[in-house]
Amino acid sequence: MAxxxxxxxxxxxxxxxxxxxxxxxxTELCVDAILKALDDACISKHQVDGLITCNSMSQPxxxxxxxxxxxxxxxPRYCFAAGAGGGTTFSVLHHAASAIMTGMADTIVIAMAxxxxxGLSREQAMMVQSSTGHPQFEQPYGLTVPAYYALVAQxxxxxxxxxxxxxxxVAVACRAHAARNPAAQMRTPIxxxxxxxxxxxxxxxxxxxxxxxxxxxxAIVMTSAERARDFPHTPVYVLGVGExxxxxxxxxxxxxxxxxxxxxxxxxxxxxxxxxxxxxFAQLYDCFTPxxxxxxxxxxxxxxxxxxxxxxxxxxxxxxxxxxxxxxxxLSHSHPGNPGSMFALxxxxxxxxxxAGERQVPNAEAGLLHAQGGIMSSxxxxxxxxxxx
Amino acid sequence: xxxxxxxxxPLSEAYFAGCNAGTLLIQACESCAAxxxxxxxxxxxxxxxxxxxxxxxxxxxxxSFTVVRRAISAAYExxxxxxxxxxVEGPQLMSHxxxxxxxxxxxxxxxxxxxxxxxETQAMPVFTLDEN
Numbered sequence: 001m002a003x004x005x006x007x008x009x010x011x012x013x014x015x016x017x018x019x020x021x022x023x024x025x026x027t028e029l030c031v032d033a034i035l036k037a038l039d040d041a042c043i044s045k046h047q048v049d050g051l052i053t054c055n056s057m058s059q060p061x062x063x064x065x066x067x068x069x070x071x072x073x074x075x076p077r078y079c080f081a082a083g084a085g086g087g088t089t090f091s092v093l094h095h096a097a098s099a100i101m102t103g104m105a106d107t108i109v110i111a112m113a114x115x116x117x118x119g120l121s122r123e124q125a126m127m128v129q130s131s132t133g134h135p136q137f138e139q140p141y142g143l144t145v146p147a148y149y150a151l152v153a154q155x156x157x158x159x160x161x162x163x164x165x166x167x168x169x170v171a172v173a174c175r176a177h178a179a180r181n182p183a184a185q186m187r188t189p190i191x192x193x194x195x196x197x198x199x200x201x202x203x204x205x206x207x208x209x210x211x212x213x214x215x216x217x218x219a220i221v222m223t224s225a226e227r228a229r230d231f232p233h234t235p236v237y238v239l240g241v242g243e244x245x246x247x248x249x250x251x252x253x254x255x256x257x258x259x260x261x262x263x264x265x266x267x268x269x270x271x272x273x274x275x276x277x278x279x280x281f282a283q284l285y286d287c288f289t290p291x292x293x294x295x296x297x298x299x300x301x302x303x304x305x306x307x308x309x310x311x312x313x314x315x316x317x318x319x320x321x322x323x324x325x326x327x328x329x330x331l332s333h334s335h336p337g338n339p340g341s342m343f344a345l346x347x348x349x350x351x352x353x354x355x356a357g358e359r360q361v362p363n364a365e366a367g368l369l370h371a372q373g374g375i376m377s378s379x380x381x382x383x384x385x386x387x388x389x
Numbered sequence: 390x391x392x393x394x395x396x397x398x399p400l401s402e403a404y405f406a407g408c409n410a411g412t413l414l415i416q417a418c419e420s421c422a423a424x425x426x427x428x429x430x431x432x433x434x435x436x437x438x439x440x441x442x443x444x445x446x447x448x449x450x451x452x453s454f455t456v457v458r459r460a461i462s463a464a465y466e467x468x469x470x471x472x473x474x475x476x477v478e479g480p481q482l483m484s485h486x487x488x489x490x491x492x493x494x495x496x497x498x499x500x501x502x503x504x505x506x507x508x509e510t511q512a513m514p515v516f517t518l519d520e521n
Contacts, residue, residue: 136397151454152453153455155496200458202455202471203491251483
């Protein structure tokens with residue numbers, strides 16, 4: 001089988017406004033993201049022959065991608081909406097890369113947006129996300145989404161001595177990155193003490209350990225490496241991608257403390273021929289602070305069980321040994337639900353184009369992105385890089 | 390306001406009836422003797438569809454837990470302890486730990502099943518901490 005390494009590239013990337021965007025539906029946010037990404041790539045909508053979206057929670061549709069295409073009056077030959085929770089973003093990029101390599105489409109737009117903050121009540125947003133639990137054997141016990149992730153956190157604390165302070169440092173680091181990002185929803189710096197003093201949600205998680213609830217969306221344009229050279233911006237190449245799928249419901253997880261990020265990461269590193277030490281930055285799925293700590297370990301940035309020490313000693317904030325979530329992440333940039341990791345993707349494109357402004361990571365030649373969906377269920381690792389890396 | 394209710398299907402009717410009768414049932418494969426939870430139409434070890442219900446001892450330990458401080462709805466009174474219970478027979482299930490100070494729960498603690506009313510017609514398995 002032909003390797004995907006270096007065969008496809010991202011040639012356009014754009015975000016909508018994020019945070020609280022009242023009066024703009026999820027559909028309109030999605031369309032806005034698509035048009036902005038096409039502008040960034042300097043192509044017309046008629047040059048798009050592939051479209052991938054994910055469904056919206058605030059405006060769910062049976063055939064979401066087809067509806068977006070109809071709204072825009074484009075007529076792709078490759079079109080689908082995917083659903084793997086927060087892991088959807090990079091998982092569909094894997095599919096898109098494969099579709100480009102096999103000739104199913106030449107120019108694919110991946111676009112995702114939702115209106116979780118303005119399009120749903122707080123209770124609705126909570127209920128729709130909690131419906132991830134098994135309807136007969138989990139949901140009756142009244143778990144909120146943070147409660148599901150708190151089970152992972154408590155298990156890690158018991159097994160490895162990780163503390164609530166370690167988790168809090170993830171929130172502090174993401175906020176420090178967001179302070180350098182004018183687009184981020186939450187930019188006021190916070191301290192570990194602020195996190196620990198914020199409202200308890202589900203032990204050990206406090207309010208500031210939890211991602212935001214936001215409106216917003218983003219889109220990227222992908223094409224073959226050959227065609228990418230004709231676009232105006234520095235192409236950002238897919239060097240490696242890998243997935244791991246271990247369960248759907250957390251009560252069926254074979255391990256609470258080691259996730260299928262291990263397999264996803266190994267597959268992506270093997271394709272790229274690169275390792276953790278080659279990554280200038282990492283964008284790690286941070287729906288709740290413990291996921292970042294587990295992913296740092298499972299993706300090989302430190303030994304298993306040493307995530308807390310890595311965060312404390314090596315550092316994941318601006319200027320740290322491994323800057324993590326350079327845009328601010330789901331914790332401080334924005335979190336409109338399943339589209340959340342799209343912002344990690346667009347941010348990585350700008351970092352690798354070397355156009356990330358004040359928050360530019362020096363010498364960013366390659367970076368790692370990881371997203372997971374469900375409750376640590378579906379994992380995709382993506383390694384992106386500049387030409388020649 | 391009512392708690393979230395399970396809607397038993399053909400595969401789980403016996404399980405939920407067991408809860409009402411005070412028995413925690415798990416599935417046992419008649420071909421390879423594997424035990425499993427939640428109930429399925431096939432054995433996940435050997436694909437056999439010959440499965441029978443087997444009463445669990447109801448004993449196990451806390452694989453993990455959390456104290457929910459912000460309830461999902463008014464039907465649940467915070468704080469409440471949600472836990473993943475690893476049964477001595479092997480399978481794992483989501484449940485509550487009840488009748489205890491939430492601060493006294495720890496990973497690894499031994500627990501035993503009991504049953505709590507979830508509605509006028511349905512009981513659900515919950516667990517209590519074993520003494521010592």
